[in-house]
Amino acid sequence: MSNETKKIKNRYNRISKIYDVLEGPMEAMTMSTWREKLITSIEGDQVLEVGVGTGKNLLLYPEKLEITGIDFSEKMLEKAIQKTKGKENITLIEMDAQNMSFADNTFDTVVTSCVFCSVPDPVKGLKEIRRVCKPNGKIVMLEHMRSHHTIIGKFMDMANFFPLYTWGANINRETISNILKAGFKEEEIETQDLWSDIVKLIEIRNKK
Template sequence: MNNETKKIKNRYNRVSHIYDLLERPMEAVIMSSWREKLVAIVEGKQVLEVGVGTGKNLLLYPEVLEVIGIDFSEDMLEKAIKKTKEKKNITLIEMDVQDMRFADNTFDTVVTSCVFCSVPDPIKGLEEIKRVCKANGKIVMLEHMRSHHTVAGNFMDMLNFIPLHIWGANINRETITNLLKAGFKEEDIVTQDLWSDIVKLIEIRNNK
């Protein structure tokens, strides 16, 4: 694990005990409905959720799915384990998306939500997702990213240092561009704007 990854991991460990409290207003207003949309478009039976955090998505998965969730913050993962202790179809593992220990072509669907703002090397993480997802499998993402509206985008650039140094999240990541850099094809990516052009629901067919 490199120094940048350790730094971000330590920041998430540090805020883990208040993380749900910090996000509660957004969850109550709209985020929970976006999570429901995300889980509803999962395909197949073998599901990987990357960066589960405190486990906000995990209770939404139907019990017929076999879900593995990973996170590189052991303190965040501990919160998720407590939430899902009654869910026999969910297995949680401490693991870094940039260096996953799964075999190629393992999962029918890979899920992320508000993850790729924090992965130190997002292209490497996306390449790993592409690798472990089955050929013609699906990647579904609920992610926030930099606005392409001039005023909003510049404002996000100006403020990015605040969340980055508090808990390690970038608010100005170019996630769609990073997907293309990671080897996904533009014609296989479908996006839906949920909040301006900042929060998007992304569906990707993993054509290899």
């Protein structure tokens, strides 16, 4: 594990006790609706969620699905484990998204939500997702990223230090560009703006 990954992991471990409280207002306003929209985009039975955090998505999945969730922060994962006690269809594992131990072509759908603001090497993490998702499988992402509106984008660049050094999230990541760098083609990617051009629902068909 790189030094940068250790730093981000430690920041999430440190803030895990109050993470749900910090996100409470956003969840109450819109985020819970966006999460439901994300889950309805799933295909197949074998689902991987990368970066489960404290487990906000996990109780939204239909029980007929086999859910594997990973996170590199053991303290965040402890919160998710508490929320999913008794859910036999959910398996949670401490694992780094940049170096997954799953075999190639394992999952029908891979899910992320507000994850690729935090992965230290996002292109490497996206390549791993492409690897473990089955050919013609689906990747669905609910992600925030840098705005391309000039003033808003510059503000996000200036303000990025605060979330980055508080818990490890970048608010100015160019996630669509990173998806293309990871080997996906433009024609495989569909995006829907949920909040301006900052929060997007991204659906990718894994052609390989």
